[in-house]
Amino acid sequence: MCGIIGYIGKQKAASILIEGLKRLEYRGYDSAGLSVISREFGVETIKAVGKVANLENKINGRDIGGTAGIAHTRWATHGKPCDQNSHPHTDCRKNIFLVHNGIIENYQELKDNLVKKGHKFSSETDTEIIAHLIEEFNKKTDFKSSVLKTLKIIKGTYGLAIINKKEPDKIIVARLGSPLILGIGREEFIVASDIAAIIRHTNKVIFLEDGEMAVITPENCEIFNAKNKSINKGATELDWSLEKAEKQGFAHFMLKEIFEQPTSISDAVRGRLVVKDGLAKLGGLKDMAEKLRNIKRIVIVSCGTSYHAGLVGEYMLEEYAGLPVEVEYASEFRYRKILLNKNTAIIAISQSGETADTLAAIREGKNKGALTLGIVNTVGSTIARETDAGVYNHAGPEIGVASTKAFTSQLAIFVLLTLFLGRQRDMSLITGKRIAAEMNKIPRLIEKILKQAKAIKKITRKYTRYQNILYLGRKYNFPIALEGALKIKEISYIHAEGYPSGEMKHGPIALIDGNFPSIIIVPSDSVYEKNLSGIQELKARGGKIIAIATKGDKKIKKLTDEVIYIPKTLEMLTPLLSVVPLQLLAYYMGIQRGLDVDKPRNLAKSVTVE
Numbered sequence: 001m002c003g004i005i006g007y008i009g010k011q012k013a014a015s016i017l018i019e020g021l022k023r024l025e026y027r028g029y030d031s032a033g034l035s036v037i038s039r040e041f042g043v044e045t046i047k048a049v050g051k052v053a054n055l056e057n058k059i060n061g062r063d064i065g066g067t068a069g070i071a072h073t074r075w076a077t078h079g080k081p082c083d084q085n086s087h088p089h090t091d092c093r094k095n096i097f098l099v100h101n102g103i104i105e106n107y108q109e110l111k112d113n114l115v116k117k118g119h120k121f122s123s124e125t126d127t128e129i130i131a132h133l134i135e136e137f138n139k140k141t142d143f144k145s146s147v148l149k150t151l152k153i154i155k156g157t158y159g160l161a162i163i164n165k166k167e168p169d170k171i172i173v174a175r176l177g178s179p180l181i182l183g184i185g186r187e188e189f190i191v192a193s194d195i196a197a198i199i200r201h202t203n204k205v206i207f208l209e210d211g212e213m214a215v216i217t218p219e220n221c222e223i224f225n226a227k228n229k230s231i232n233k234g235a236t237e238l239d240w241s242l243e244k245a246e247k248q249g250f251a252h253f254m255l256k257e258i259f260e261q262p263t264s265i266s267d268a269v270r271g272r273l274v275v276k277d278g279l280a281k282l283g284g285l286k287d288m289a290e291k292l293r294n295i296k297r298i299v300i301v302s303c304g305t306s307y308h309a310g311l312v313g314e315y316m317l318e319e320y321a322g323l324p325v326e327v328e329y330a331s332e333f334r335y336r337k338i339l340l341n342k343n344t345a346i347i348a349i350s351q352s353g354e355t356a357d358t359l360a361a362i363r364e365g366k367n368k369g370a371l372t373l374g375i376v377n378t379v380g381s382t383i384a385r386e387t388d389a390g391v392y393n394h395a396g397p398e399i400g401v402a403s404t405k406a407f408t409s410q411l412a413i414f415v416l417l418t419l420f421l422g423r424q425r426d427m428s429l430i431t432g433k434r435i436a437a438e439m440n441k442i443p444r445l446i447e448k449i450l451k452q453a454k455a456i457k458k459i460t461r462k463y464t465r466y467q468n469i470l471y472l473g474r475k476y477n478f479p480i481a482l483e484g485a486l487k488i489k490e491i492s493y494i495h496a497e498g499y500p501s502g503e504m505k506h507g508p509i510a511l512i513d514g515n516f517p518s519i520i521i522v523p524s525d526s527v528y529e530k531n532l533s534g535i536q537e538l539k540a541r542g543g544k545i546i547a548i549a550t551k552g553d554k555k556i557k558k559l560t561d562e563v564i565y566i567p568k569t570l571e572m573l574t575p576l577l578s579v580v581p582l583q584l585l586a587y588y589m590g591i592q593r594g595l596d597v598d599k600p601r602n603l604a605k606s607v608t609v610e
């Protein structure tokens with residue numbers, strides 16, 4: 001899940017590459033590097049361990065010639081983060097330079113062969129073999145044919161950008177299983193793993209498909225399919241602005257994205273909720289309406305935060321659409337023998353639309369004849385393109401590594417989907433109208449919670465010293481307990497466990513004492529009384545308790561140490577509200593512990609490896 005970028009045009013490449021890398025940095029920040037090429041000076045390569053800022057410091061404002069180049073920000077898979085393992089990688093003669101996102105599975109066997117032929121390797125990476133293979137083929141054939149021959153023998157996944165000192169006016173890029181987008185500017189091209197690195201330069205892009213390759217010069221770009229046939233691909237005009245991808249005065253992207261939720265949820269439901277008819281209009285599912293009417297079962301596949309959104313979706317769809325639903329970690333789904341047929345719909349949920357396990361799960365589902373649907377935020381991403389139909393989140397770019405606004409927009413899409421599928425089945429007009437009307441109010445209710453940010457920050461201060469926290473919730477809010485625990489782990493490195501409140505007495509309660517606080521989500525809903533028993537049990541063991549409760553609940557104040565109130569709404573919509581204080585708690589906890597909340601250690605925003 002590294003980030004790659006390439007530039008070729010009339011401007012100096014180095015600063016454009018650095019600026020692009022910063023926008024890709026959420027994909028990995030173990031090291032960064034670039035190679036700039038020119039006829040006059042050949043190739044100059046600079047690398048630095050750690051974040052892109054370290055690479056920038058190393059360059060220290062120096063003017064680097066060359067109007068073409070490639071760059072990379074790394075999330076280490078093969079080999080520790082160090083200069084030698086940083087990209088760009090090169091061959092023995094230092095002619096070929098390349099950056100790679102993905103994994104080459106047969107690299108060891110290829111490396112052994114190359115070593116026998118006398119090739120000298122300078123890194124522990126899988127990537128370096130690609131440079132040596134191209135070098136080997138380049139002895140007998142031209143640059144492009146050498147790349148083609150190399151791609152035929154490597155197994156695994158790649159997004160690649162390659163330059164050759166002998167042909168300085170050219171970048172060759174190729175994709176298989178890792179995203180690659182080609183931006184078309186005026187007399188310039190910029191290619192990257194993500195739109196965020198391109199949008200400043202142009203909003204005209206071509207999404208490369210698996211097996212495709214492009215040869216790019218400053219004047220032209222020729223795309224070839226897997227059979228090496230030159231093809232014409234139409235460009236897409238994006239409506240994402242650069243402003244949308246920047247911090248707009250907030251200290252961190254995470255905080256900005258938490259505060260953007262009233263807007264991102266409004267954007268997710270805009271034009272789709274028809275309150276008077278109690279319906280959801282979903283353009284992406286229009287052509288599938290009849291097929292969806294016949295669906296008898298739903299399997300949801302996703303990872304991380306998106307998996308938690310799927311769990312909330314399960315409760316919504318079962319209760320209101322009357323469909324049996326299973327939610328699977330995408331990484332486990334692939335290894336199970338789940339019965340699928342044309343009456344099963346698989347819903348893949350993914351912010352990035354590129355998560356390798358989720359993608360593999362929908363491919364597997366397709367093979368078995370299931371209908372595949374996507375709930376995806378990133379327009380044009382692989383999952384969005386490979387599913388039979390889907391619904392975009394419209395949350396805009398999410399840059400903070402820990403997902404916040406994408407999560408609540410996923411929940412909003414599940415509300416729409418519940419209305420869509422429910423009203424095709426037994427849901428009454430009255431129920432549909434009530435859900436739609438309440439859903440419309442959610443953005444305003446979130447604004448009320450955000451106004452309590454200062455108070456939440458204050459509460460956090462009292463809990464920064466604890467090393468463990470238990471998160472509890474029941475029914476619709478059990479997945480929110482899981483999400484709350486995940487957020488605090490990701491952002492503040494505090495060990496946390498999310499549990500269904502009712503399960504607490506079957507194990508976790510053994511951990512509870514004065515040093516092990518709990519956060520319990522206890523809105524005034526159908527399981528309120530049950531949750532109160534759990535609170536009593538925790539209290540009896542001397543555990544401190546923070547409650548997330550519904551405004552007006554005075555009883556809870558007497559039973560717990562702190563209460564954060566959320567406004568009243570329908571039970572099925574409470575997760576859209578209850579998660580917000582938990583996001584803020586995680587954010588402030590991370591800040592108070594002096595951590596980089598936008599780029600937590602060891603994590604990456606888009607996990608394109610299995």
Ligand code: G6P
Binds near residue numbers: 303351352355603606
């Ligand atoms: C990574 C990210 C998480 C995200 C998960 C699934 O682990 O750090 O924030 O929830 O991947 O990503 P997706 O893009 O498929 O939603």
